[in-house]
Amino acid sequence: METDFLVQTLSSIVAASTPVVLASIGETISEKSGVINLSLDGSIALSAMTGFAVAFTTGNVALGILAAMGVGALVALIIAFASITLRQEQVAVGFVLTMLCLELADFLGNPFVRKPGPSVGHAPIPHLSEIPILGPIFFDHNLMVYLSLLSVIAAWWWIYKTQPGLKLQGVGERPESAFARGVNVNHLRYIYIVAGGTLVGLAGASYSLSIKLGWSHRHTFGIGWIALAIVIFGGWSPWRVAAGCYLFSLLKALGSILQRNPAFASVPTQIFSSAPFALMIFALLLVSSEGVDRLLAFLPARLARRVDRAIRGRPPGGLGKPFVQE
Amino acid sequence: MSLGLIIHFIERIVKWLMPTWLRAWLANIVLSLSPILLALLFTTLILVAVGAPPLEAYRNILSGAFESPAKIADVVAACVPLILCGVGMSITFTAGQWNVGVEGQIILGAIFATWVARNLPWPQAPLLALMLLAGILGGALWGMLAGLLKIYGKVHEIFGGLGLNYVAQGLAIWLIFNPWKPADGATMSGTDLFQDPAWMPHLGNLRVSPLAVILALTVVVMAYILLRGTRWGLELKAMGKNFRSAFLLGVPSTPRLLTAFAVCGALAGLAGAIRCSARYRRMIPQISGGQGYLSLLVALLASYRPQWVPFIVLFFAAVGVGSPRLELNMHLDSSLGGVLEGAVVLAVILVNGWRALLARRQARQSIGAGLMPAPKEELA
Numbered sequence: 001m002e003t004d005f006l007v008q009t010l011s012s013i014v015a016a017s018t019p020v021v022l023a024s025i026g027e028t029i030s031e032k033s034g035v036i037n038l039s040l041d042g043s044i045a046l047s048a049m050t051g052f053a054v055a056f057t058t059g060n061v062a063l064g065i066l067a068a069m070g071v072g073a074l075v076a077l078i079i080a081f082a083s084i085t086l087r088q089e090q091v092a093v094g095f096v097l098t099m100l101c102l103e104l105a106d107f108l109g110n111p112f113v114r115k116p117g118p119s120v121g122h123a124p125i126p127h128l129s130e131i132p133i134l135g136p137i138f139f140d141h142n143l144m145v146y147l148s149l150l151s152v153i154a155a156w157w158w159i160y161k162t163q164p165g166l167k168l169q170g171v172g173e174r175p176e177s178a179f180a181r182g183v184n185v186n187h188l189r190y191i192y193i194v195a196g197g198t199l200v201g202l203a204g205a206s207y208s209l210s211i212k213l214g215w216s217h218r219h220t221f222g223i224g225w226i227a228l229a230i231v232i233f234g235g236w237s238p239w240r241v242a243a244g245c246y247l248f249s250l251l252k253a254l255g256s257i258l259q260r261n262p263a264f265a266s267v268p269t270q271i272f273s274s275a276p277f278a279l280m281i282f283a284l285l286l287v288s289s290e291g292v293d294r295l296l297a298f299l300p301a302r303l304a305r306r307v308d309r310a311i312r313g314r315p316p317g318g319l320g321k322p323f324v325q326e
Numbered sequence: 327m328s329l330g331l332i333i334h335f336i337e338r339i340v341k342w343l344m345p346t347w348l349r350a351w352l353a354n355i356v357l358s359l360s361p362i363l364l365a366l367l368f369t370t371l372i373l374v375a376v377g378a379p380p381l382e383a384y385r386n387i388l389s390g391a392f393e394s395p396a397k398i399a400d401v402v403a404a405c406v407p408l409i410l411c412g413v414g415m416s417i418t419f420t421a422g423q424w425n426v427g428v429e430g431q432i433i434l435g436a437i438f439a440t441w442v443a444r445n446l447p448w449p450q451a452p453l454l455a456l457m458l459l460a461g462i463l464g465g466a467l468w469g470m471l472a473g474l475l476k477i478y479g480k481v482h483e484i485f486g487g488l489g490l491n492y493v494a495q496g497l498a499i500w501l502i503f504n505p506w507k508p509a510d511g512a513t514m515s516g517t518d519l520f521q522d523p524a525w526m527p528h529l530g531n532l533r534v535s536p537l538a539v540i541l542a543l544t545v546v547v548m549a550y551i552l553l554r555g556t557r558w559g560l561e562l563k564a565m566g567k568n569f570r571s572a573f574l575l576g577v578p579s580t581p582r583l584l585t586a587f588a589v590c591g592a593l594a595g596l597a598g599a600i601r602c603s604a605r606y607r608r609m610i611p612q613i614s615g616g617q618g619y620l621s622l623l624v625a626l627l628a629s630y631r632p633q634w635v636p637f638i639v640l641f642f643a644a645v646g647v648g649s650p651r652l653e654l655n656m657h658l659d660s661s662l663g664g665v666l667e668g669a670v671v672l673a674v675i676l677v678n679g680w681r682a683l684l685a686r687r688q689a690r691q692s693i694g695a696g697l698m699p700a701p702k703e704e705l706a
Contacts, residue, residue: 099619103661270496274492288480
């Protein structure tokens with residue numbers, strides 16, 4: 001009985017993490033190539049709305065997912081064009097696009113607010129889902145959840161284990177050197193930003209078609225900012241980013257268990273909905289501040305080094321800077 | 327006579343009639359207006375896509391903003407918080423900081439002002455003065471918190487500010503639902519109305535408070551002088567242009583950054599106090615109403631120059647006051663106004679980038695043709 005409850009909770013955490021995992025892996029890919037896609041929050045909202053709206057009108061969930069991915073890619077393409085070709089400030093473009101996409105999602109999504117609609121069907125993987133404990137946790141979900149798990153593995157494999165992945169790292173870390181080695185820096189950056197944006201669009205679709213069905217005003221509530229913060233928290237490495245996402249969902253699940261506790265009945269739900277953001281600040285503080293160095297000094301040296309390696313990450317060297325080819 | 331010759335003559339006549347500076351000036355105006363046209367084209371396409379008549383939508387927004395003196399007064403009143411926050415954000419932008427925490431700073435200002443209004447049974451003049459001061463204090467403290475997180479915690483101000491926005495929102499809702507709940511039960515519509523002395527006086531029947539407008543315009547002038555004519559402003563600019571060089575040249579970066587955050591927070595807090603005293607006359611959960619994010623767009627459009635903020639704000643306020651008409655008359659969501667505003671800012675960025683790109687190409691071509699000496703170093 002006890003293990004049943006635990007397995008069920010873990011399984012629901014894996015499912016609930018889907019959009020955050022997809023979005024932060026997409027952002028990791030984009031930032032690895034050296035460009036910040038700050039539009040995540042708006043991009044997710046707009047693609048979630050589009051995904052639901054298309055699936056609702058056509059009755060075809062697959063079309064909805066494709067449309068959402070297209071929206072994510074399109075927003076990323078604007079970021080790429082403005083920051084690479086036009087050399088405008090990445091953060092400015094990203095922020096303006098966030099606002100624009102949020103408003104656009106509200107405007108275009110108006111006819112679809114609170115309508116019951118289609119969703120991605122439950123599809124346990126045969127055989128694998130029957131493995132005790134691991135089966136129900138990882139293999140008893142729908143397509144979106146599997147894609148989120150796959151995205152983590154694929155991103156790690158691509159970035160660290162393949163030749164193109166090495167080029168991707170080079171383009172993000174030291175674009176000048178990559179260029180000297182014959183890599184077309186801006187061309188590759190375009191490709192990876194759009195690829196990352198496609199994943200962000202998929203994250204939007206997973207929101208409205210799998211996690212929180214349908215569409216409403218401020219449906220995706222700040223999830224993009226959380227994903228952006230998790231990329232920093234995870235030190236730009238897919239495994240640690242994914243770990244950050246699951247940790248976040250775990251804490252959120254604990255929060256909702258607390259919320260159901262009668263002792264907390266008088267606390268309005270909005271407190272719980274703003275708690276993740278306090279947590280976000282705290283997490284970033286943990287991985288970046290000098291205060292942590294002082295805390296680590298209390299640990300034995302070998303352990304301190306390990307803890308430091310485990311919680312810190314270094315941003316790609318060329319992050320946020322346009323590459324000027326001469 | 328061939329067409330080419332006619333065009334040639336027309337060109338000669340135009341050149342003879344208009345001096346170069348006038349032509350450059352006209353070209354500049356056309357280019358400056360092109361983002362607005364692009365943005366209007368974009369929203370028009372969106373409207374056509376949802377099957378709504380675009381011209382009627384724009385007419386509704388315009389008449390919703392300017393049809394009567396009462397509406398114009400609403401627009402002027404809506405300008406006040408945007409001007410205050412836009413000027414504040416211009417100051418932090420000048421120092422190179424993305425202070426997106428303005429939304430939370432507005433909320434904290436409103437919370438502090440509400441505390442004063444609820445707890446001090448004073449006559450109007452001292453009570454209002456204290457409410458505004460409390461708002462300034464609350465906003466400044468919240469702004470400094472983002473600054474401290476940035477300086478000592480190395481948390482990027484975008485994440486610190488955004489996180490604090492959501493925390494401030496949670497705090498406001500907790501206050502409204504617990505210690506400040508009205509006698510007949512707490513709702514999202516806010517606290518009880520303030521007592522009469524805490525209401526900022528309006529101009530006759532119009533919903534605009536002259537005091538607030540005067541305060542906002544004073545702030546614009548003061549910020550202009552501070553940034554243009556003081557050492558503090560110069561040091562902020564130096565930090566914004568190149569943080570490391572400024573530090574090496576002896577600009578005390580920590581205190582300057584903190585004061586920049588505090589000043590921006592103070593202005594946002596003042597805006598919050600004015601919003602709850604002059605507009606809602608109570609504390610409501612949505613007291614900031616997205617003004618913080620809008621003012622970021624304002625500051626971007628004003629290229630961080632306080633003197634341009636009021637003119638840009640006029641456009642934003644008019645769209646904001648006019649667009650609820652869309653819901654009343656056309657059953658469209660009023661967020662179209664936000665779409666238009668966002669599209670204008672995006673178009674400005676894209677058009678600026680495009681012009682810079684063309685200039686770079688032209689420079690390269692002239693170098694290729696040997697018309698111009700190669701520049702020593704091209705800056706990105």
